[in-house]
Amino acid sequence: MRRKVVEQRARVTNALEALRHQIGLALGAARNAHSDAEDALTKLRLEQLVLSVGLDRAENDPKLAEHRGDPAMTAVRAWLENVRSRFYADWADGPGQLRDLVASAAPGPAGRPGGEWLGRLGTSEGMRPPELWRIGEATVDGSSVGRTPGTTLSFDVAVPLLDESHLSITSAPKTRPTVDALVEGLLMRVLSTFTPGAVKVHLWDVGQLTAVLPNFYALSRTSAVTVHDPTRLVDLLDELAGHIRRIHTHTMQAGYPSLRAMREATGKRVEPWRIAVLYGNGEDLAPEHLRDLKRVATGALAAGISLILVDVPTVLGGSVETISLLDDRRAVTSMTGSGVEVRLDPALPAGQVAGAAARIADAIVTRQGGPRSFADLLPTEFGQESSARELRTPVGFHEGEPVEVVIGDATPHALIGGPSGSGKTNFLYALLGGLAARYSPDELALYLLDFKEGVSFAGLAPGKKDESWLPHARLVGVNVNTDREFGLALLRFLSDEMRRRSAAAKEFEVTNIAELRDADPNGHWPRIVAVIDEFQYLFAERDSVTAMATSLLEDLARRGRSQGIHLILASQDIAGIDAFWGKPAVFEQCTLRIAMPKARRVLAESNQAAVAAPRWHAVVNHESGVAHGNQLAHIPDASAKNTFPVLQRQLWQRYATHGRPRLFDGAVAPRLDESTAFAALEPGTDRPRALVGQSIEVTDNAHGVEMASTPGRNLAVMGSSTAEALSVLDAATRSLARQYPAGAVEFVLGCAVDTCLGEVRALADDLAALGHKAGVATAGEIPSLVTEHTERLSEPDSDRFLVLYGVDAVLPALERKEPGKPSALEHLRTLLKQGPAKGLHVLGWWRGVARLKDTLGFGGTEEIGAWVALDVQGSELAAFCAGQVVQWSPRAGRALFFDRGTHASPEVTIPFHRPEVTDA
Incomplete structure (x- = not known):
């Protein structure tokens, strides 16, 4: 027994000794590893310091003075020199390859000397912009690449910009002229590469109000160069952020991840490039500005926006290349590494830069072609577009490029505002003409209502002087400022049509008009556009008409888009429409906003673009009036004599089989013998009707009383x-x-x-x-x-x-x-x-x-x-309509009609014109 105890104790003791031995070995290994790690970290830190100042300058740089006697420093420098020598030995033709690379990636003005292109206009449309843009050249010792000692080899240095990278420039003391020359050279290379107007430059300098790159000031009379208020960086950042949101929405809806991908896939440049140059002073930006700047930088490249930051200390999101000036001629860049000094190109001649800028500005103005004509809005062939997905037409031009209006699911309804004489009616004609020329009457149906005292749309219906009409028009209502009931009738008609289309969509198990047209190709489902000019008259009184119109309009605004029913509401000023207080749905759904010069309350409250808009222009905004959606457009004269009527007659002749529109003129009494209801009467009816007046409806109908035997x-x-x-x-x-x-x-x-x-x-x-x-x-x-x-x-x-x-x-x-x-x-x-x-x-x-x-x-x-x-107050009529309150005030040419057998409440009727006996 004792023997077993002794043996057991011995085994335990041996096991503990073995464990102590293993622990000792592990601790020793850990100490060694820790020491090795500290040595490695020290070497890495020394490598970083050496590389930050350059291997050739490390011996005398004050930052490394305390490490000169350190054996680790000696080892690090020896190792780096060995790596460099091996690299250059392996890459003996490196400078030549770099020259070839820059020559191919930076063609034309992007990489050639200024004397070859400065002052000439760019011709590239920019489907594939240059990948690199030259800033200078660098040299290496020939001995390092196997050449004769003492010789130097040079190569061009260029940086990426458009679609590729942002650029951060850090100046050295007294190098502002060099920085300006560097930025000016890059911008001039870009501006001289592309056709005038393809690039827009934004300049912001925290320290200067106006003297930012003054050689470019000739361009500031166009949109190619914009100088921003140094105290309002937030405005520039908001504008850039707005462009990014708008462009990303547009490209993503089209199925592309970026503007570049869309451009390469479609072969069309739909947006200009933008370069924003921000001059700082080496101090940190305000936290909110810095946050916004980083947010902009992250999404900018995909939206075709590049940033050039000068002395703005920050780490940007996305790809960024750096240029750090050593003095007024030398710099180091992230493209070449800190061990290679770059000799920056000398400044371009100031006079030649100013002259080149003036030529580009003149070309932009010339590209605009002065005031463009209405004919420039029209396609070469009529009726070739499909409205299944959307309606789209140019309505004007900005610097020679068409500005389009899009009406579809994303921008279902439009709000147009502008004071009297601002060109609102002319804009409507430009819009209607462009749409009618692109879409056939089977694709587009127009319902046009003008509440003001005038005949803006009267010419779109047959007249005594011109028998033609706009074939797309189903209804033309003019002079209805006192007939608010007609506006209500139009909204009821559209609401009924919306329900009809909704029922059809449910039957075919689809959700929108595009799917319904695919599912029912033999059906007649055009997109409907209802234009109501001076629509505020519809809500002029606090009565049942206003209440019903508000409800119907709100419902149409919410649900009409999916059924292809679109509203265009025009007004001089919407501020006083009390009916919509607390019911913003109508205006929220009007994501398309058009503001004529001096328009109020149409764009977002902070968006003052309409205030500065020149005459014959309009601010077109598809982003609910937010500033980043602004597009300024010059609107051609579409309402001049022999302008729109020429198009109308061509369309009328082309689509002669389409019936004439219903013309409702509130200033003209209808004639009984011209009434559709009267013409339909014939002998032999069992229930004769006594017609008393024309009803205020979308269809041409009359009020009548059945003279039955009851x-x-x-x-x-x-x-x-x-x-x-x-x-x-x-x-x-x-x-x-x-x-x-x-x-x-x-x-x-x-x-x-x-x-x-x-x-x-x-x-x-x-x-x-x-x-x-x-x-x-x-x-x-x-x-x-x-x-x-x-x-x-x-x-x-x-x-x-x-x-x-x-x-x-x-x-x-x-x-x-x-x-x-x-x-x-x-x-x-x-x-x-x-x-x-x-x-x-x-x-x-x-x-x-x-x-x-x-x-x-x-x-x-x-x-x-x-x-x-007739001329009877509504309060006197209660006894004749079951005691209900009658809201009626007599007005010329109108009467109130009630048939207890068919009406729930009285309706306004228009007595027919009765020729005088002497006229017979």
């Missing part, structure tokens, strides 16, 4: 306006006569107003000429006339219409009563109550609401199934 089918006209009362009764009578065969109906016209007797007799003559029985009774004959027809109610007879003019004028006579007999007034009440069921209907005119009530007696309002109110 109680209350009588018509009352109320008001003192003689001309309009005659018009209503004339239209009602003539339209009824049109629906009966000759001799199948009897008209009895009772005129109690002597001044109207001539018109009434003329109507009777016309009825008789149609083969109908028609008679005229004067004021004194009306009581007996009423009594006679009451007595005939029990007799089977043909349909009869008793048309009474100025009934209230004979009320005393009607009320006169003989003993034991009912009065004529009682007979009239009997006719109103029992007549419709017996085929007799009364159409009467009372010159006041109270007089009509007196005629009807207590409870008699039920016998008036339909009425037309």
Whole structure:
């Protein structure tokens, strides 16, 4: 037992000794590794110091003075010299290869001496810009590459810029002229490579207000060079950030990761390059500016923006090359390494630079071609574009390049603003002309409404002097400033069309108009553009029209885009539209903003571009009015005589099969004989309709009263306006006569107003000429006339219409009563109550609401199934429409119509024009 214990203890002791030995070995290895690591770190730090000052200058550099006797320094220098000698030995033809590389990567002005190109205009469109841009040359000792000792070999030095890299320049004391020459040379090489206008330069200097690269100032009269306020770096950074957001959105929507990729894939340069030169003073920027600058630098290259920072201490995101000046001639660069000194190219001759800048500026102005014409907006072939995905057309030019308006899913609706005389109407013509020329009427349908007192769109419908019309137009409404109901009717029509398209999309299991057109190629699904000029009139009153219009417009703005329905709202000033307070959806959906000179509240509040916009220009912004979306465009004269009409006639001749648009002119009374509803009437109908006026609808329709054999089918006209009362009764009578065969109906016209007797007799003559029985009774004959027809109610007879003019004028006579007999007034009440069921209907005119009530007696309002109110206040009409509040104020040429059998509330109607008897 004891023996086992001793053996067990021995094994434990041996194991512990073995463990101690292993731990000792591990600790020793760790100490050795730690020592080796410290030695390696020391060598790395020394290597970094040597490389930062250059191997050739390390012996005398004060930064390395304390390490001169250090064996590690000796080892590091020996190792670096060995590496360099091996490198140069292996690369004996390095300088020659560098020269060839720069020659191929920096062709033309990018790498050649200034005398070969300075003052000549660039010709490159920039599909593939040079990869490098020359800044100077460097030399190496020939002995290091196997050449004769004492000889030197030189090679060109260039840096990447456009699409490739940013550039950070650090100056040395008293080297500002050298820095300016370096920056000026780079910029002039870039500007001289590409066609004028392809590059835009932004200059900002924290220490100077105006004298930033003064040789370029000739370019500042164009957009090629912009000098920014030294106290407002934030404005420049915001502008650059805005460009980046806009360009990234555009390229990503097109399926490309960068502007460069898009340019190479499509073969078109859609955006200019931008170079922003920022001169600092060696001090740190404010934290918020530094944050914004880094954010800009990160996304700038993909958006075609390069930064050149001078004495701005920061570490930028993205690719950055550096140039550090040693003195006024020498520098080191990240392209060549700190061990190679670069001799910077001498400054270009100032006078030649200024002259070259002036030539480029002149070329940019010439490229603009002065004011471009409306014809320049039009394509060479009409109707070749598809609207399935979007609508797109140029509306103007900026420095010779077209500025486009895009209407689609991303920018579904537009808001146009500008004071009177700012060119808003001309812009609309330029827009409509461009769209109509590019898209056929099967691709685009236009609904045009002008609320101001004028005829801006009237020429787009057939006229007396020009029979042509714009084939794309389905509706043209002018002079509707007092007919807000017509604007409401248009919104209702568009809302109904939106629901129709939505139902079709649901049926085909698609979500938008483009998919619906693919799924239903035989359907008719054009994009609809509704233009409402001076749309603020639609919301001028706080009434039911405003409430309904606001609701409909908001719904259309939200949901119309997916169904291909787009709104263009134009106004002088939207500030006072109270209806949209608290309901910003309409304006939020109007991501396309067009601001004419001096326009207010159209662009974002901080965007003042419209204030400085010159005449005949517009600020086009697809980014909801934010400043980075601004595009200034000169708008050609599209509204001059023989300009738009020429295009319209060409389109009319091309698309002759498309029907004419509906023209609604609020200043012109419609004619009964030109009414579509009147023309559609024909004999033999079971339910004849008495037309009373034109309805305010998108389609050409008329208000009418069905004269069925049911109680209350009588018509009352109320008001003192003689001309309009005659018009209503004339239209009602003539339209009824049109629906009966000759001799199948009897008209009895009772005129109690002597001044109207001539018109009434003329109507009777016309009825008789149609083969109908028609008679005229004067004021004194009306009581007996009423009594006679009451007595005939029990007799089977043909349909009869008793048309009474100025009934209230004979009320005393009607009320006169003989003993034991009912009065004529009682007979009239009997006719109103029992007549419709017996085929007799009364159409009467009372010159006041109270007089009509007196005629009807207590409870008699039920016998008036339909009425037309002329110069009568709405508050007087409640008894005739089930007690509801009627919002109506009389206005010239308009009346209020209500048919209790079909209407929930009264509607505005337009009495037809009635030619005077003398006109016949």
